[in-house]
Amino acid sequence: MRTDAIAPDVSVAGSQPEPDRHLPPRAGRQQKPKTLKQVIFYGVLSVLAIPFVFPTWWMITSSFKPINEIFSFPPTLWPANPTLEGYAEAFAVQPFGLQYFNSLYIAVIVTVGTMFVSSLAGYAFARIRFRGQNLLFMVVLVGLLIPSEVTIVPLFQIFNQLGMVNTHWPLILVSTFGAPSVLATFIMRQFFISLPGELEEAARLDGLGRFAIWWKIAMPLAKSALAAVAIFTFLHVWNLYLEPTVYLLSPDLFTLPQALTRYVDAYGGQMWNVQLAAATMTALPVLIVFVVAQKQFVEGLAQSGLKG
Amino acid sequence: MRSAKPLTTIGVLAVSALLLSGCSGTAETPTATDVDLRMTVWTSNEDQLAMFDSIADEYMADHPEVASVTFDPLPFEDYTTTLTTQVAGGKAPDLAWILENAAPDFVASGALAPIQETLENTKGYEFDDLNEAATALWKADGELVAYPFSTSPFVMFANDDLLKAAGQPTAAELQAQGKWNWEGVSEVGAAVNAATGKAGFVIRDFDYTTWDNLASVWMGWGAAPWSEDGASCTFDSPEMADAFAFLHDAAFVKKSMPGPGTTADFFAGDAAFTVTQISRASLLPDAGFAFDLAPLPEGPEGSYSMVGQAGIGVMAQGENTQVAAEFLAFFSNPENSEKLAQYFPPARDSQLNVDTLAAANPVLTAEQIENVVVPGIATGVVRPGHTDSAEIGQKVRAALDAIWTPDADIPAVLSSVCKAVDPLLEK
Amino acid sequence: MTTTTSTRPDRAAARSGRVSPDPALRKRRPLSYRQRDQIAGYIFVAPQVLGILAFVLIPLGLIGYFSVHEWNVLAGSFTFVGAENFERLFTDPELVPVLQATGVFSVGLVVFNLVLALLLAVMLNRKARAMTFYRTLFFSPVVVSLVAWTIVWGFLLQDDGGINGILQLVGIEGPNWLREGPTAMASVIIVQVFKNVGLNMVLFLAALQGVPQEIQEAARVDGANARTLFTRITVPLISPTILLTFIITIVGSLQVFAQVAVLTQGGPGISTTVLVYYLYQQAFLFGRFGYGSVLAIVLFAIVLILTVVQWQLRKKWVFYEN
Structure with missing residues (x-):
């Protein structure tokens, strides 16, 4: 939509000095438009960044506001009377600490599990020739094409019969082995395909079996792809909403996204300040990890097999 | 793919076999021992849970067959869905609180075990003391299947400080002047909004989605969502149209009611009036402003009152229905009912008096209880419920959304509501 | 497992073959390798393949079974109802609006997301220290918890919320975003785009950085201006990435649930009730598991059609593939 807003920036750059400038020195003349363009360019970027940054900013600052200030109009950018009430309430209304732990441990288990499942399968599909390989790969790819929402009803009934409703098992099992892990397998396969065959050949000649080759040769080389898989998987599981909503019934077992939407008083009234405090506690740690490690984060993702 | 087929068949067989066995029901063992009872509730208030626990402890002391009683708080927001899912998963609780809007579904489906016989045969229970009107909702084929433990009238709270600040009469003054009707409240509310920017009146928890809370208004116009037998929709009646015209006018013209997408919390001091259940009075000591309590304002059809109800039922799919029914008989006996009255207005005629209720609601004055609470419970009507309440609720909500725009065609929207729900009501 | 040794008498020879660098020697015993690789291959893919069987294919088969049954949870009954749920599908007055909402959401999301992602990537594709900073800003919502x-x-889009507060400062009376059909849909789309556009942006950035400098230089020397350079050279060269992000985004768009559940609950009316939300409502809120299964079949059919279309697109549209 706004591609032409930048196109002139590139094409016009340096070609047309502004005619009605009275500044005599040549150097100034050449630099002025450039700096002006720079200012405009960064101005546009900064304006574009507002909807990406403001909500997070507002969430964090408002979590320290008393409830009537949250709804002050127009919104304030900084809490006038900072309070920690929302934070205290967040733990009082729900077992928030436990819910935090639930989300964290499920995400970690699924992330580690997916790294194993997907690197094994991805490696085999990329580097090993076995009968039925293509058929099995197609079977796996089906998982990429079918949103897990399609199968939620029968899955619920299966887990129900297995007595696993209101446990974390459905979340862990389906995320690690089912449809959500297929993207990871795909990424790993794309990565392993690009590995030079000589390395394996040499290892094989040294007497290493497939498992050892995978673990000792292929995996150490796959760090960037594994990082991408880990990030994707962690974020995916951390954000799961439909599945916990369907499978989990008691607040002690809830995960964070589910808990966030349940900050209501005994009559269904929303507790806004508490909700914001809980939302901040949910979002901030991951955000901090991201900012600290953003280089690895972003570049890991970009360099993963997703490049196609 | 070839290998998937037999597995699918096995899966189907396994699942269907399990489902069939799940349906066969559980045989009753009359001499149960070591019974663990579980009751799902939607309160997570620690004082309330502590009171339940103390009642349970007392019971267990005399009844060694009961090893434990657990009160399991489920989130209010999707309480009924969660309870239903537990039942689906074969993990039905022994006893459950039932919301009034879910009552028809639970009563009609046979999900609740009959308890009347057990209650009647329990010594000192005084079954006949249960209020007729309060039990009406909870009967299947004339027999009680749940105990209406909370009968909470809807009342109007007023923020007298805010009214004074806006130069408006207080709730008491309005009543004295004979202006305690919806038009009067709306006018004062509009003036408050104009003077202070705060909200006039708020129908608590309506939020332009939970439309059944509007029953506290349309009853004043003599309107109802469907006929008594529940078979035909009456949203398109002239009374309903008038009631919605009033609400629409309040939201979009007079601005006496906050419009859609605007939040105003009475208990945070953001509104002059709010309609809600009396139990919310517990929020008032923290509110930090002078408040008053009044009955619902009069509508064109005169004065009226509405109650919210909740029942405790014994789940038929639970494992120890008889033991659970006996516990319920203890939990709701006259003595414990009086204890529970502190939070849940009782459905026993002998306890519907100022003394009992004043002890239960320390925030309120004796006059407020005598003038507002007692008559509210005694004459209050339960808002109409229906089976398939979740789906009807959603259909009405979706159709009704069109009314909450400034230039809505009210009668047309209301008839579209009927068109949407008629197929469900006719069933 | 992978080190299963052969029981043949000529084991020693095989072993010597294994360590021998001479390929001619190895060729004599190809079977032993193949066999071991066969077994290793099956073992390696087993967790994933069995997982897909158990959690995707079998449930997919069961959908058919459940779609001809009705399960009344409260009454504890599970009964065969034949084609009733399918008949319902064709008489359901809400199905068409729901499919429309799903289509509008997906198209809106994909278009807005890809255009914005490409725009941001092009803007950030230059060497300056500040670019990392801006990239971090644009990417940050990706790591913020979705709910x-x-x-x-949801707060900010309220009638008296932050967005309208800001608009008021510049003298604009903002709409009641989540309460009017078109703006509610736009809100759900935009909220989702801002959440995830950073991901596509990063993928585009990587692709742009992979466009060889020489080609651009050559085109510039040939007199191409920035626009032709972009549309004729850059876009075709990054077309595999565009297609990939397109596929990821459109499949993702069909799964939108939390945003609808939290922001609009499908309203106003049913204007933002997308298929997955409708399915959830029918199955888990109204207890109509049979009809929910039928809706799952519809969702499956849509995905299947999209897959075929994408396959065709891939053949026609992508400029090159490595």
Whole structure:
């Protein structure tokens, strides 16, 4: 939509000095438009960044506001009377600490599990020739094409019969082995395909079996792809909403996204300040990890097999 | 793919076999021992849970067959869905609180075990003391299947400080002047909004989605969502149209009611009036402003009152229905009912008096209880419920959304509501 | 497992073959390798393949079974109802609006997301220290919890919320975003785009950085201006990435649930009730598991059609593939 807003920036750059400038020195003349363009360019970027940054900013600052200030109009950018009430309430209304732990441990288990499942399968599909390989790969790819929402009803009934409703098992099992892990397998396969065959050949000649080759040769080389898989998987599981909503019934077992939407008083009234405090506690740690490690984060993702 | 087929068949067989066995029901063992009872509730208030626990402890002391009683708080927001899912998963609780809007579904489906016989045969229970009107909702084929433990009238709270600040009469003054009707409240509310920017009146928890809370208004116009037998929709009646015209006018013209997408919390001091259940009075000591309590304002059809109800039922799919029914008989006996009255207005005629209720609601004055609470419970009507309440609720909500725009065609929207729900009501 | 040794008498020879660098020697015993590789291959893919069987294919088969049954949870009955649920599908007055909402959401999301992602990537594709900073800003919502992000936007989009507050400062009376059909849909789309556009942006950035400098230089020397350079050279060269992000985004768009559940609950009316939300409502809120299964079949059919279309697109549109 706004591609032409930048196109002139590139094409016009340096070609047309502004005619009605009275500044005599040549150097100034050449630099002025450039700096002006720079200012405009960064101005546009900064304006574009507002909807990406403001909500997070507002969430964090408002979590320290008393409830009537949250709804002050127009919104304030900084809490006038900072309070920690929302934070205290967040733990009082729900077992928030436990819910935090639930989300964290499920995400970690699924992330580690997916790294194993997907690197094994991805490696085999990329580097090993076995009968039925293509058929099995197609079977796996089906998982990429079918949103897990399609199968939620029968899955619920299966887990129900297995007595696993209101446990974390459905979340862990389906995320690690089912449809959500297929993207990871795909990424790993794309990565392993690009590995030079000589390395394996040499290892094989040294007497290493497939498992050892995978673990000792292929995996150490796959760090960037594994990082991408880990990030994707962690974020995916951390954000799961439909599945916990369907499978989990008691607040002690809830995960964070589910808990966030349940900050209501005994009559269904929303507790806004508490909700914001809980939302901040949910979002901030991951955000901090991201900012600290953003280089690895972003570049890991970009360099993963997703490049196609 | 070839290998998937037999597995699918096995899966189907396994699942269907399990489902069939799940349906066969559980045989009753009359001499149960070591019974663990579980009751799902939607309160997570620690004082309330502590009171339940103390009642349970007392019971267990005399009844060694009961090893434990657990009160399991489920989130209010999707309480009924969660309870239903537990039942689906074969993990039905022994006893459950039932919301009034879910009552028809639970009563009609046979999900609740009959308890009347057990209650009647329990010594000192005084079954006949249960209020007729309060039990009406909870009967299947004339027999009680749940105990209406909370009968909470809807009342109007007023923020007298805010009214004074806006130069408006207080709730008491309005009543004295004979202006305690919806038009009067709306006018004062509009003036408050104009003077202070705060909200006039708020129908608590309506939020332009939970439309059944509007029953506290349309009853004043003599309107109802469907006929008594529940078979035909009456949203398109002239009374309903008038009631919605009033609400629409309040939201979009007079601005006496906050419009859609605007939040105003009475208990945070953001509104002059709010309609809600009396139990919310517990929020008032923290509110930090002078408040008053009044009955619902009069509508064109005169004065009226509405109650919210909740029942405790014994789940038929639970494992120890008889033991659970006996516990319920203890939990709701006259003595414990009086204890529970502190939070849940009782459905026993002998306890519907100022003394009992004043002890239960320390925030309120004796006059407020005598003038507002007692008559509210005694004459209050339960808002109409229906089976398939979740789906009807959603259909009405979706159709009704069109009314909450400034230039809505009210009668047309209301008839579209009927068109949407008629197929469900006719069933 | 992978080190299973052969029981043949000529084991020693095989072993010597294994360590021998001479390929001619190895060729004599190809079977032993193949066999071991066969077994290793099956073992390696087993967790994933069995997982897909158990959690995708079998449930997929069961959908058919459940779609001809009705399960009344409260009454504890599970009964065969034949084609009733399918008949319902064709008489359901809400199905068409729901499919429309799903289509509008997906198209809106994909278009807005890809255009914005490409725009941001082009803007950030230059060598300056500040670019890392801006990239971090644009990417940050990706790591913010989805529900937290949506809840916050829900606040901001209220009639008296932050967005209208800001608009008022510049003298604009903002609409009641989540309460009017078109703006509610736009809100759900935009909230989702801002949440995830950073991901596509990063993928585009990587692709742009992979466009060889020489080609651009050559085109510039040939007199191409920035626009032709972009549309004729850059876009075709990054077309595999565009297609990939397109596929990821459109499949993702069909799965939108939390945003709808938190922001609009499918309203106003049913204007933002997308298929997955409708399925959830029918199955888990109204207890109509049979009809929910039928809706799952519809969702499956849509995905299947999209897959075929994408396959065709891939053949026609992508400029090159490595």
